Amino acid sequence: MDVMEPIQSNQPQFPGDVYEAPGGGFMTSTLQDVINWARSNSLWPLTFGTSCCAIELMSTASAKYDYSRFGFEVVRATPRQADLIIVSGTIVNKMAPVLKRLYDQMPDPKYVIAMGACAISGGPFFYNTYSVVKGVDHVIPVDVYIPGCPPRPEALMHSLITLQEKIMSGMTRDQIRRQHNPDL
Amino acid sequence: MTYEALKITITELAPSALFEEGGEWLNIFISPDAFPAFVQQLRSTEGLDFDSLFCLTCVDWKTHFTMVYHLSSTIHFHNMVVKVKLDRNKPEIETVSAIWRTAEFHEREVYDLFGVEFLHHPDLRRLLLTDDWVGYPLRKDYEDPINMIKL
Amino acid sequence: MVEELGTTAEGDLVINIGPQHPATHGVLNLVVTLNGETVKKVEPHLGYIHRSIEKMCESLSYRQFIYTTSRMDYLSSHINNHACALCVEKGLQIEVPERAQVIRVLMDELTRIASHLLWWGAQAMDLGAFTPYFYAFRERETITTIMEETCGARLTMNYMVPGGVMADIHPSFQQKVKEFLLLIQSKIDEYDELVTGNIIFQNRMKGVGFLSAADAISYGCTGPTARGSGVSSDIRKIYPYEVYSKLQFDEILETAGDSFARYLVRMKEIKQSIRIIEQLIDNIPAGDFQSKTKAVLKLPKGEFYQRVETARGELGVYIVSEGGTTPYRIKFRSPGFSNLSALDHMAKGGKLGDLIATMGTLDLVIPDIDR
Numbered sequence: 001m002d003v004m005e006p007i008q009s010n011q012p013q014f015p016g017d018v019y020e021a022p023g024g025g026f027m028t029s030t031l032q033d034v035i036n037w038a039r040s041n042s043l044w045p046l047t048f049g050t051s052c053c054a055i056e057l058m059s060t061a062s063a064k065y066d067y068s069r070f071g072f073e074v075v076r077a078t079p080r081q082a083d084l085i086i087v088s089g090t091i092v093n094k095m096a097p098v099l100k101r102l103y104d105q106m107p108d109p110k111y112v113i114a115m116g117a118c119a120i121s122g123g124p125f126f127y128n129t130y131s132v133v134k135g136v137d138h139v140i141p142v143d144v145y146i147p148g149c150p151p152r153p154e155a156l157m158h159s160l161i162t163l164q165e166k167i168m169s170g171m172t173r174d175q176i177r178r179q180h181n182p183d184l
Numbered sequence: 185m186t187y188e189a190l191k192i193t194i195t196e197l198a199p200s201a202l203f204e205e206g207g208e209w210l211n212i213f214i215s216p217d218a219f220p221a222f223v224q225q226l227r228s229t230e231g232l233d234f235d236s237l238f239c240l241t242c243v244d245w246k247t248h249f250t251m252v253y254h255l256s257s258t259i260h261f262h263n264m265v266v267k268v269k270l271d272r273n274k275p276e277i278e279t280v281s282a283i284w285r286t287a288e289f290h291e292r293e294v295y296d297l298f299g300v301e302f303l304h305h306p307d308l309r310r311l312l313l314t315d316d317w318v319g320y321p322l323r324k325d326y327e328d329p330i331n332m333i334k335l
Numbered sequence: 336m337v338e339e340l341g342t343t344a345e346g347d348l349v350i351n352i353g354p355q356h357p358a359t360h361g362v363l364n365l366v367v368t369l370n371g372e373t374v375k376k377v378e379p380h381l382g383y384i385h386r387s388i389e390k391m392c393e394s395l396s397y398r399q400f401i402y403t404t405s406r407m408d409y410l411s412s413h414i415n416n417h418a419c420a421l422c423v424e425k426g427l428q429i430e431v432p433e434r435a436q437v438i439r440v441l442m443d444e445l446t447r448i449a450s451h452l453l454w455w456g457a458q459a460m461d462l463g464a465f466t467p468y469f470y471a472f473r474e475r476e477t478i479t480t481i482m483e484e485t486c487g488a489r490l491t492m493n494y495m496v497p498g499g500v501m502a503d504i505h506p507s508f509q510q511k512v513k514e515f516l517l518l519i520q521s522k523i524d525e526y527d528e529l530v531t532g533n534i535i536f537q538n539r540m541k542g543v544g545f546l547s548a549a550d551a552i553s554y555g556c557t558g559p560t561a562r563g564s565g566v567s568s569d570i571r572k573i574y575p576y577e578v579y580s581k582l583q584f585d586e587i588l589e590t591a592g593d594s595f596a597r598y599l600v601r602m603k604e605i606k607q608s609i610r611i612i613e614q615l616i617d618n619i620p621a622g623d624f625q626s627k628t629k630a631v632l633k634l635p636k637g638e639f640y641q642r643v644e645t646a647r648g649e650l651g652v653y654i655v656s657e658g659g660t661t662p663y664r665i666k667f668r669s670p671g672f673s674n675l676s677a678l679d680h681m682a683k684g685g686k687l688g689d690l691i692a693t694m695g696t697l698d699l700v701i702p703d704i705d706r
Contacts, residue, residue: 047357050384051702052409054361055453055490059479062472077357093331094314095362095383098354124403127335128394129387130321130328131313150490207638208425235552239640239651241666254640254651254668258552258566261573286555289676312382312705322390335394 032170039083039109040167041071043160046082048102050089053116056150057088065153070160079105084163087140088150090118090125091133103140109174111167113159114142117149124149143172185231185262193232194264198222210264219268220278226255226266227283233257234264237280240290242298244324249275249300275300297322343368347375354383360457360694361701363675372686377679385705392665397423397497397632400665404652405491407667408703410450411645413442416495421576422641422652423497426634434622435499436577437615441512442482442494444608448519449478450646451605458598458695459530462539467530474522481511497632499625512616516609523605531602540595544681544693547592554680555673558648559604560697563597565590570644584611597696633660647671647698671697671704 049057060067061075076082079102091099103110114136117123122134136142143166146159166172170179185193190210194201198218204211214222226234239254249270256263268277279302281287291302292311299320302308310317319326340349348369354362362383368376388407392400401419405412417439424431431439456471479489484505486492494501530536546554551561561568569586571579587603589596634656642651648670655664674697682690 046355048355050362052406052490055409059472059476059489062476063469064473064476090384090386092383092385094385095354098383102355124406125386125388125391127333128391130326130331130390131385131387132331134333152489208640211638236555238555238557238642238649239653239666239668241653241664243655243664252653254653258568284555285550285553286673286676289672293672310382312385314382321387 033168036168036170036175040164042074043072043084043111043163044074044076044082045072045084045086046079046102046106047075047077048085048087048099050091050095051118053088053118053150056153056156057086057115060153060156065157067157067160070157070164072160079103080107082106083109084111084113085140086113086115086156087119087136087142088115090123091136091139092131093133094131096133096139099136100139109172111144111163111172111174112136112140112142113144113146113163115146115156115159116151117147120145120147141173185260190232190262190264193229197225197229204267207265211267212264213267213269216268216270216277219266220280223253223266223280223283231260233259235259235284237284237286237290240280240287240294242294242300242322244272244298244322246272246324248272249298251277251294251300253280270300276303277301278303279305281305296320299323340366346370360699363699363701363704365690367687367690369687374682374685374687374690377682377690379675379678381675381701381705383705384702386702388706389665389667392662394661396660397634397662400662401495401497402491402493404667405493406702407669407706408645408647408650408671408700409490410453410700411446411647412491413439413446413494414643414645415650416493417443418641418643418645418650418652420495420497421643422639422654423632423634425641426637426639426654426656427497427628427632429498429626429628431499431577432623432626433578433620435624435626437619438500438504438624439495440577440579440582441612441615441619442486442500444611445478445482445512447608447646448605449475451601451608454601454646454695454698455526455530459536461691461695462536464530464536467526470522470526470529474519477515477518481508481515484508484511496625498628499623501625503624504619509616509619512612516612516616519605520609523602523609527602531599537595539688539692540593540598540696542593542595543685543689544594544696545592546677546681550677550680551592554677556648556677557670557673558644558646558698559597559600560648560674560677562587562600563589563696564592568649570642570649574642576641576643578615582611582614594692594696601698631660633658634662642668645670647700647703648674667706669703669706671699671701675699675704 114120119136122132125132144159144163146155148155202213226232234255234257236256236258238256241252243250251268253266294300295308296310296312350367352365354364364380366378388403401416404415404419408415452471452474456468459467483489486494546564548564548566551564551566557568565588572586584607587600589600636658639654642649651668653666654662657663681693
């Protein structure tokens with residue numbers, strides 16, 4: 001994957017061994033593999049939905065699409081027990097500090113999915129609005145972006161599976177940060 | 185009551201009111217001083233009984249503000265619109281929240297977005313924007329080059 | 336007036352419910368003053384989803400602004416679009432063909448059933464029952480699949496345009512709706528048995544959150560919130576639009592004024608919507624689905640107000656036009672805004688659990704309130 005090449009070229013003394021796997025990326029040690037596999041298969045989302053995308057999130061949770069097949073069943077209302085925040089809906093100026101506080105309260109490792117056009121870039125509320133934050137990545141770091149207004153439940157499932165693959169290959173922002181700073 | 189009958193009754197109540205033609209309902213302009221007594225009479229007069237205020241808003245006409253009150257009656261099923269012209273530099277008007285309780289929230293919203301002061305409102309503060317917001321966004325001369333990206 | 340969080344001088348506790356909370360149906364912050372478990376004052380703090388739609392619509396054309404209203408009350412998105420299209424048609428004096436009117440009413444009533452189903456599932460979940468939520472969504476999926484075939488989207492269908500509807504209905508629409516009607520009629524009886532007749536549910540909802548008829552009118556409550564207190568407020572009956580004046584359906588009124596009455600109003604409204612769809616589904620007239628309009632719409636100088644009955648109450652669209660291609664000022668009179676202002680009055684003196692039950696029966700959708 002492209003993101004590893006500049007990191008490797010900037011830091012020739014990379015701690016650990018680097019193996020070229022087909023398709024890019026690198027292989028971690030077996031213990032790290034098992035931990036990543038366990039983490040990706042039991043992510044607990046936080047109940048966070050501000051507007052219309054929340055209804056599609058609720059549809060994905062229900063019987064027809066059912067994301068609990070992939071391990072996301074335990075939806076927690078408190079950020080202290082959640083490790084995934086799916087930002088579904090527009091974030092406005094008044095809500096941004098609340099979102100930041102919720103993100104800070106979540107324990108590491110934590111992941112973020114930006115669902116819908118409003119969370120990616122402000123969406124339909126981009127022009128001539130005085131109160132919309134144009135993209136949730138102005139507030140918190142995002143791992144997966146899902147386009148759509150609102151995205152279909154299948155798109156949300158695809159993004160959840162992408163997040164799982166990202167965790168298993170060690171590519172989320174959280175994991176890359178830890179590699180550079182093992183004391184974290 | 186029909187349009188004509190309403191017009192006659194209102195003219196008796198407030199001779200200084202001006203009628204605006206061409207609307208779907210009876211449109212009437214009244215001065216801010218005569219406004220409190222007039223709306224009280226609209227509410228309590230037999231035969232008028234305007235007991236439901238279903239829309240309260242403000243329009244910025246660049247030289248002045250116009251407060252617009254949409255009233256209706258759940259007994260006689262007639263509607264009318266009361267408009268009040270306000271001075272743009274010092275927009276002040278008496279509150280109607282003692283007559284219609286729904287006005288508490290609506291007037292807070294107009295205060296928040298336009299800056300109109302409602303005298304004797306029980307709790308006038310910002311509703312939709314953050315407490316430390318500077319300016320009144322729905323005015324026509326509101327400029328915000330950071331947040332508002334022009335198309 | 337404004338309570339600080341913490342403990343007041345009298346020993347009451349002031350706490351925050353929300354903005355991130357599973358039971359607030361969106362981002363609503365309630366600052367609640369509690370004495371033990373008794374609620375003394377509830378103060379809603381709004382604005383956590385204020386997306387400045389009214390300011391934004393001043394720079395959008397008359398065809399474009401309709402689609403922002405889908406996102407306002409997203410559970411009755413067809414009805415919101417319908418209101419805006421009717422207001423623009425009122426200004427331009429466009430005549431809508433009969434086929435388009437019938438299709439619009441059919442879509443509206445299907446949306447109303449879908450919205451009430453979701454409300455029912457969420458209401459039961461707030462009180463601790465998880466099963467109705469899944470049943471409600473299962474039924475909703477059938478409706479959204481029907482709409483997706485015709486309109487192209489599941490939730491924010493931008494289907495109503497000034498002059499009619501955007502495209503003709505799918506060939507399988509009539510047959511699928513008839514199958515759905517058979518399904519939902521048996522399901523509603525099942526749901527009544529499961530939830531409405533449940534003694535625990537009834538004890539939690541009866542006598543809770545009382546709102547008198549005079550207060551309902553004064554607070555501007557409309558829709559099922561007002562009809563649960565006996566106030567006749569169905570816009571489809573009082574100020575009919577489209578083909579509603581030719582249809583046979585009842586306006587459901589309950590006089591008890593408590594949460595259980597509001598609950599019953601909505602459950603019976605689902606049955607009335609089924610009745611309306613049954614009258615129309617076999618009689619869709621042939622003809623155009625859209626009347627010819629100019630490409631660029633310019634409303635004449637003046638003011639136009641249109642009211643419709645959404646699943647929550649009366650939505651009003653007020654357009655002030657100066658003769659240009661964009662509106663000068665738009666105001667959306669949202670039903671939830673006024674319904675929420677009555678919450679303090681209804682919840683005073685009750686317990687905290689009763690507050691949650693009452694808030695559920697108001698059927699709040701917060702983006703509708705904040706716009």
